[in-house]
Amino acid sequence: MEEEMTPRERWLAVLRRRKHDRVPMDYWGTPEVTEALMNHLKCRSLREMYERLHIDAVISVSPKYIGPSIPDDSDIYGCRYRNVKYRGGTYRECIYHPLAKYKTLEEIKRNYEWPTVDLFDYSVIPDQISGYEDYPIMGGGSEPFLIYKNLRGQMQSYIDLLINPDIVHYCLDKLFEFCYENTKLIYEHASGKIMLSYVAEDFGSQTSLLYSPKHIRELFLPRMKRMIDLAHHYSVYVFFHSDGAIREIIPDMIRAGIDILNPIQWRCRGMDREELKREFGDKVVFHGGMDNQQTLPFGSEEDVRREVRDNIRILGADGGYILAPCHNIQPITPIKNILAMYNEGYRYGRYI
Helix, strand or coil: CCCCHHHHHHHHHHHCCCCCCCEECCCEEEEEHHHHHHHHHHHCCHHHHHHHHHHHHCEEEEEEEEECCCCEEEEECCEEEEEECCEEEEEEEEEECCCCCCCHHHHHHHCCCCCCHEECCCCCCHHHCCCCCCCCCEEEECCHCCCCCCCCHHHHHHHHHHCCCCHHHHHHHHHHHHHHHHHHHHEEECCCCCCCEEEECCCCCCECCCCHHHHHHHHHHHHHHHHHHHHHCCCEEEEECCCCCHHHHHHHHHCCCCCCCEECCCCCCCCCCHHHHHHHHHCEEEEECCCCCHHHHHHHHHHHHHHHHHHHHHCCCCCCCEEEEEECCCCCCCHHHHHHHHHHHHHHHHHH
């Protein structure tokens, strides 16, 4: 079947609630999965894999680091990492938290130097976009509490919410300011070609919110809204990611201005697809929905195909849906199930 739209046109049609030729499909996978999939399909490049599977993949761009040399096991914040091998894959885990040793805000102010955008070269952005003008381009955005947890240590970061709110406010201000300036420079160097920005925080567990709604509304939402407003000022759509059971906070995120809600982990408490579509389907575009905790790794090909059809039927009713895995496809996932997801999405997604 001949394609009528480019991936960029297809995404824009969904975001603008206009007629599109089929449901767009996105790809998230670990490096090990991507390599195995490309080898199976005998593809020599990611682009060839996207075209073979009719994936409307998002192309991410970012500035080039030009600051002082950083050890391979570190980042610009001074956090250090170690590669930890899990079943079939490797993840980079933070093992040193540079702000963990400080007890007061005054100590942090005296001893820690925050990175700035001056450490980066933004002139490389146009070259990264070149050749991918027909794809949705993502650049900029924020996920600062993830960095904060690396800076302070995960347990201490949650304790800080209760006993050190002054440290949390100060550090989030610093982290968000970097994100804001970084995003603005990306927009300006991309000359209007950025379509999406990723404004994220993982607010949910499998069963409930990880933070109280009070903390989310006080600490995160005002700062996230500033990022959202910046994106909209440059006519960029906001892609909001939060794993887990986040039903309680979705209305707040919509009021803040998000355009896309990801990843729709519908097996989590309160995340029923029919209810989400009924309550929020006219206010936000849904992205994800393909369960990579059960269906993709452990289901049959027919289970995967059925879930594709259910997602398109429910989340895609009257438009407003982009099919994708709920998170990175894991190495334990059979290749046949990945192929079944995209083949069925391409076949059934032309229902419109």
